[in-house]
Each structure stands twice: as C-alpha cells, then as structure tokens.
Amino acid sequence: MKMTAGRHRQKLLTWYRRQRREMPWRSEAGNPYCILLSEIMLQQTTVQTVIPVYEKFLQLFPTLETLAGADEDEVLAAWAGLGYYRRARMLHQAAQEIHRRPEGWPVTAAELQKLPGVGCYTAAAVASIAFGEMVPVLDGNVARLLSRWALIPGDARRVAVRRQLLDTARGFLNPRHPGDLNQAMMELGATICHPQQPACARCPLRDGCGAFKENCISDFPPPAKRAPVVEEYQDVLIIRDKRGRYLLERKTDGGALQGLWCFPMRAGSEEARSTRKDGLGTIRHSIMNRRMILNIVKGAKAPGGSRARGRYVTREEISGLPRSSIVDKVLRLL
Template identity: 40%
Template structure:
C-alpha cells in the first residue's frame, strides 16, 4: 500500500465524524445516506435520514408506501426526483426478491443510480474495490496532482489507480478508502480556505502552495424563467393541484404558468375576471433561476396545504400570502 493511503486511512480512523450511517453496511441505509448527501450538507442530511428511516425502516416498508407519503416525509430536502427514484428502486428490488445487486455495474441498472452512487454503495455495503468519485474526491485529487482543469476521465483514472493499490494489499476495505477521501475533502481540503496546516497528507500534495487554484471553477449556467402563480383561497384553505414533470413531479402546489400572458391563461382556466397582485419572489434550482409574480383570487373550495407534500417554492408563495394577510389585519398606527 502506498504511503499516502496508509497515512490517510489512519487519519480517517482517528478523526472521522460520528455520523449515523458510519460503520453501517446495510445496503438500504447506505443507499439512503448517499442519495440524501447528494446536493445536501451533512448537518442537514442527518435529521432527514433519521426521519426517513423512522417512517420507512426497511426497503420493503418503502416499497409498500404511496409516492405521496414518501414525498411528504422527504419534504424540505429538495431534489424530489431523488425520492421518486428511491421509491421506484425499492419497488423494483423487492419485486425481484428483495436482494440488492452486489456490483456497481449491476447497481447502475436501478432507478436513479449513477456512477458515483453505484460505486459508493458497492464499496461500502459489499466491499467491491471500485472508486467512488464525488465533488470532494475531485477536489482532493486535483490538488494532489496540481490539475487545474482535469477531465472526468483523468480524475476517474487517478481514483481507480489508488483503489487498485489498495486492493493489492488485501488490507482495509474499499469503502473505508472511498470514505476517507471524501472525509478529507469535506472537513480539511475545503473549496475555500482549505486547512492545509492540519492535512495529514499535505506532504504528498503538489498543489498545496496554491490550493484554491485547483481545480478551476466550473461555469454555472442557469436558465431564467418568468412565472406567474395564482393562489386561490377558499373556506377550506388554498386550492392545490399535483405537479407534473421531472423537478417537482408528485408534489402539490398552487396553479402556475410560465411566460407572457400567464396570468390571463390562469384566469381563463379558472373562469375568473381578475386577481390581486401580492408581490414577487425569487427561487433557484441548480440550473434554473425563477422569478415568480404572485396573485390571489377568491375560490369556492380548497384544502389545508399542511396535508400535502409541498416544495419550498410553494411554501415561499404561501408565506407571502400569509404575510400579506397579516399586514392587512394589523391595527393602524
């Protein structure tokens, strides 16, 4: 085993964070933690992980659930396609006998499982010597080798070479090695202000003289969307409808239209003549920047939004409505 591996693994054994999924090899729990950790910080992941397992303690329990129940438990975590895919995966695996595939290549055939998740799950749960490359690993390896603009293939090849050296030693588990690399990136080799002074493998790092140079920042392109939301309020609450599409599909929300003439289309759709403008708000997804004009009109029916899984976007819209109502009812002076 190379010296860098020996040193990093020893550091990991002594300094790894105490997380509820650490040391767990149950593939369902490993998968849940990995899916949650995509796009979500660790401190935010822990309560969602514990809440999800309390409601769906096994793959079988998840497979039997209604999608709406799954989305309700997931509510607030964002990236709802992850929850829908996890639900589909549970149904597919249980229908096939309830046993997970044990290799990363076979795992990739399951819904929502990409190269990273498949490698992480296979290495941690089943001990397959396969390299798992996430953003933390990409940053660590870019700095080790002083690569400013590495290709995905270049990073993957370097990670696989390190894993191959580990496998030849027949020593520590592949899952520990993958987690050690990720832990280094998450706690020491940070994107900004990396703690090089307490890095256990700093002497092996070619980029330590200017670590923030590696890797170069990726350009983030966001599509701007102009939307109009119509909040229909009735005696029972707010009218909601189930959303479709890849981003918020399966969740519930207020009627919404995109582009010029959106309000007119909404009014025609619900047989209304006018609506009151309440204000505007902004909301961002990874590749979309939304500007939403919010209107309100009376409605004869509705429901309590708390009974449905809502996205943060719709929660923000309803919060704007509540703020408007509160200001109207506040005593003057």
C-alpha cells in the first residue's frame, strides 16, 4: 500500500489545507509546547471542550518555563473542565523535566516518549508537527481510516495489527510535510471517515480505499471489546459549619480523583437511596467504565479522617480549588 498511498498523498494534503478546521494550536505548528499541550488535552476529550480551556491555560502558563515553575494546585485548577486530571499532573512533570534538560526539548519521538505521560501517539504528533520528524501517528481516527484504506482486519491494540497500520501510515508521509500529513489523516478520520455512516462521497482518498472499492466499509475495523460497565452507589455528604461553609476533603487514595478536592463520600446502596429521608437528590458521574450513582445527603456526620484531610470553604473559595466536577454538579443542586 506504500506506493498507492504515495500517489494519493497530494490529494490528502490539498484537502487538508482547504478543509481543515480552525484550531488555536494549528497556528503554532513550530511551538512544541503548544502542540504538546493540545495533544494531551485532546486525549479522550472533544475539540469543542478543549479550546476554551486551552486558551485559558495558555493565558496562565504562556510558556514551558511558566508551567514548569507553577505549583501543582495551580495547574490542576487550570485544568478544570477537562477531567482525567492525571494528564495535568504528567504534563506538569514533563514540563519540569524538559526545563531541567541542558539541551532543552527532546526533538525525536523516541526521546519524547521518555517524558512523563507521553505515549507513542503524542510523541509522534509533537515530533512530526513541531520538529519535522517523518514518524507516523496512530490514534483511533487514523487507525479506523487506515484499516478501511488497506483492508487491515483485527484490533489496533494488537502488536501485529498496529505494526501494519503504522507501516501503511508511513507510506503517506514525505520529508517535506510530515506534520501536515499526519494532521491530515487525523482530520480526515475525525470529520469524514466516521465510525458510523462515513462521508465517503467527500473523501479525497476514496479512489484508493479498499473498503470503499469492495463495499465493505462497515466491516472495518472490527468492533473493539469494551470493558464491562461497573455501577457503584455512594453518598455525598454535605457538611457545613456555623458560618455556612462547606467541608471539602482532598483525595489522597491514589485513584482517579487523586489530589482533587471533593465533598466527603461514603459507600451507599440502591436500597438506602430509595428509603432515605435526608437526601437532596441524586447525580450520576462517570469515570472510564465506572458509573457512579451519587446520593446527596445533608447534615451528615463526617466519616473518620475527613476533617483532618479537609477544610471548610465558601462557594467563592471553591471556584479557585482544583476540584472534581462532582463538586460543581452537587452545588447546582444546593
């Protein structure tokens, strides 16, 4: 497929330059900090959600140096709205590591992968877009596009399948425009080659696409196995002092909410939720495959350790804390 991909390279590049969506980081192609920041923010988060947070984040931390010198709490607070806060912590650590390096930024994908929180895809994106390395990217959108293009069956998480996909992606690249061509494949996968009902009539690569020619688009890629959904019930405890301030505690259990402020919580049950007299309502919150059903309970006694780990804060003070989005959902009910 390398030769075929090469013949379609210019079509892909022309389409991208005419049809690409405007995004603030695309005007900063030579700035590795902006590229790294945007790629990490875009992991498991939509473009529409990322853009306002990205712009605010850059106002607070306009350079790698300012981010490296910031307090972790400031970084986590600036990340509010994106979730998956581990990304923010890893980004902060990566910035500090780069800042400490006498030689500055790593410029190859292999070196970038050594940074905290930077995987194969992110490293390839930064290396190709910011530094011009001819290295292919492979995210979910690109994997779907190439699976259909080259009729590559199997799960992209398997090593052999991934190797085939990367080899096919490499065939689209050239030394002059590796970053643009990688972004073109990402854009095409995101906006045209949809998982369901792809817009093949508008695709610049349809003449070379194996699945389009064979009329088997829906067969590629095969559906991935999803982790089973786990439901859990918890009580969210609303505890206030005489001044009306709310008790929040900082999560230190190493879980998904590590380092964030949240209302005290305790294990609950579906049966208890249906019979409670002190409930203020119920909210739902998802973290990966966890579906949390949270019962809001007013005036409850704080569980052991909550007061030691926490502090009383006003609503205004809450807005400045690095916090779980659970807090904002609960406050809307109060």
